[in-house]
Amino acid sequence: MKSKTCFSHLGQLLTQYYNEKEAQNAANYINKTHNNDLLPYHCAKCNLWHLSPKNRRTSSQTCNRCTGRDGVKKESYSSKREAHLRANIIYDEQGISLRVYKCKYGFGWHLTKSQF
Numbered sequence: 001m002k003s004k005t006c007f008s009h010l011g012q013l014l015t016q017y018y019n020e021k022e023a024q025n026a027a028n029y030i031n032k033t034h035n036n037d038l039l040p041y042h043c044a045k046c047n048l049w050h051l052s053p054k055n056r057r058t059s060s061q062t063c064n065r066c067t068g069r070d071g072v073k074k075e076s077y078s079s080k081r082e083a084h085l086r087a088n089i090i091y092d093e094q095g096i097s098l099r100v101y102k103c104k105y106g107f108g109w110h111l112t113k114s115q116f
């Protein structure tokens, strides 16, 4: 099913999935039949799941010390550049602009929605 709210970075409507399992199954199928490398991700905009090419993923770890407002451990990026890259992808995919800031405990860089 096509999303009504979410576009890819190419401006095409994204396909939406109602849970991670459904998205993962679709990704597996497309990866096999089209020789793609797609990964499911949870969309904060529509609260459903979409697929995104793996090469647009950045590597991140979870921070031991920092949690977001929802209590979930923050993703940590090893360099400022990588954090910015991820922020750009999120902006493309979800229209959410994020700010990059340095972890105060020294675990790399984080992204935040808040503009303090």
Ligand SMILES: [Zn+2]
Binding pocket: 003, 005, 006, 043, 044, 045, 046, 047, 048, 050
């Ligand atoms: Zn979405």
Ligand SMILES: [Zn+2]
Binding pocket: 063, 064, 065, 066, 074, 076, 103, 104, 105, 106, 107, 110
């Ligand atoms: Zn941190």
